[in-house]
Amino acid sequence: METDPATHSAISGDEAQRIANRGNGGRDDASDVTRQWQGCRVLVIGDIVADEHVTGRPHRIAREAPVLVLEHTGSTLNPGGATNVAANLVALGARVALAGVVGDDQTGRELVIGLRDRGMDVAGVMVDPSRPTTTKTRIWAAGAQQQAQQLVVRLDRLDNRPLDPTVITPLVAYLEHAILETDAIVISDYENGVIHPEIIEACLPVARARGVTVVVDAHGGLARFRGATIFTPNQPEAETELGHSLTGDAGVETGARTLLDRLDAKAILITRGQEGMTLVTRDRPGAFHIAAHTMPAVDPTGAGDTVAATFTLAWLAGADASIAATLANTAASIAVSQAGTIAVTAAELRQTIAARRLPHASP
Template sequence: MRNRDANPPRASANETALRSRLHSLAPLFSGRRIAIVGDIIADQFVHGEISRVSREAPVLILRHEHTETVPGGAANCAMNVAALGATAQLVGVIGDDAAGHALRKKLEAAGVICRAVQTVSGAQTTTKVRILAGRAHAPRQQVIRLDYEDNMDEADRLRPTLDAEAHKAFAECDAAIISDYGYGVASERIAEQARRLAHERRIAVVVDSRHSLDRFFGLTSATPNEAEVEDLCGERIRDAQHLEEIGQQLCRRLHYRALLITRGANGMLLVEPDRAPLHIPAVGSRDAVDVTGAGDTVIAAYALALACGASFEEAAHVANYAGSVVVMKRGTATVSIEELLAALAHST
């Protein structure tokens, strides 16, 4: 192991100068086009008031109040890109069902380009249903989640179309995001196209893969969390120094220019192959209201900053500020450009 005193992690730039630089990046977002390729998910939130205990079994009965369906997964990435003022072009698959129709409507209303979103007749949109319960006049808390996962067998016939749409989106973009939740949209062919994009056009391609990050080698960067790093490396992270060592090994193994590891309340760790690791403390409140979809916000802000010419360090700080805003919102949410600028201006 290296001697931490001899080679300590590098410090961030002067905070005032850094915030000024980040503030100057934000106006550039509106001129950027981001391609988002991956698994589109419907995040559904069912709200109910606890009324009584059932006579049939020792379980609570909830009086249904309302149900909300919002874009999740790759669709949430696209929503965040659009909310930050950039042009978002989404490539993915939805089912020909109520959830799929609701997602397309909300995406288009937000300004996301959906012409490459394929609708599969007879298939169910992947849906994550969160049951939120509470007493009258009390905050609702998540008590259980139900996942409806359609393997989209019928979508196999769309593989050439998806690959072709990804190719067109990559050809027009200033940066790309691959959002892989394990439902099959991000194919090997798309990964190959993304590698060419990163190397030939020098376009930033950032990936978030829940289970298969090692399939997406040779791209620009990735944004795994600590648990995903542990799964990839097959060992438990003991402390911050151990995370640095594992992160550097993973960054080199996957041939990335940088790796941004998210750590929840502990902030982020930025690893670049030939630089000392950079620990980025969390900003804002350390008591998150809801972390649902926060990773989608982080990768959207990170990729967008890179598209504007930011360094990896600058892009990581932009993502950190965006994440600090979204975790204070309930449910799957987005961060607007105005909220990001306010966070940059007022953070201490």
């Protein structure tokens, strides 16, 4: 059966960009949207992760095993998980409050200081001495003249146990107050134990009653968040929730529409890696398919966090959902073009929008 072209859109990343560039001189102009969202208040709740990147120069092969010996050349500690969502929101111009848990360790202290220095409200970050700060260490072998890097290994330090009641109680108390002073909530669940049923119960009913936008970026168990406004799963997460694989644009569209109804949401944005994104919304039939940008991807780490942050702000700015998805797609392409977890700024996003306004684009 043929699909009505008015309700089923399958376009390239560049064509989506041209649509975003044209806009209508108002809320649907992509650059204008990035200005409209400045100062929006967003509460981020979820698993706080430290992304550590260690770089070394290949020196020789080890005697004890056929593995590289690297000479250390540098280390960085970046926000990951929920903190990467929050960092992207701040970089894009939002006022951000973060709620989550760190361990009583040096990594946690360094991470929180760094987040505070970015201008983030970290009053909702609780310290749990019984667990380490979740840390993902990536070790990179640097190429010639530091121009290329190869990921050698990743080491995770984490504790997936549910939170202790002594941590849940003050965290819930904080959330009950913070929800009253925010425009949107982003729930970032990396399944590291922070998104406890009591946390969900403290957020969703109140947010829905107050008309606060709730965006869920969860690695599993989407049904727990039924009634949230927006879900941004990747395709494997959507397939797990549905219990079957999704093939092609049509299959992903059908699956997204099923999730939309099952989760009682207003929008489902499924990220599909090299296949781009698929968006379905409650207020229109069909789907909006956006191909991935053709620029090379260096490191996909944190791209989903960038998508969730950008789509949230564009939604709050009143942009058409297709424009919001196009902006999220563009921001993600910036994030993956560099190694490590990257917080994309509003200026970078506007520059990229302008750069991709090709000479033959429609006026």
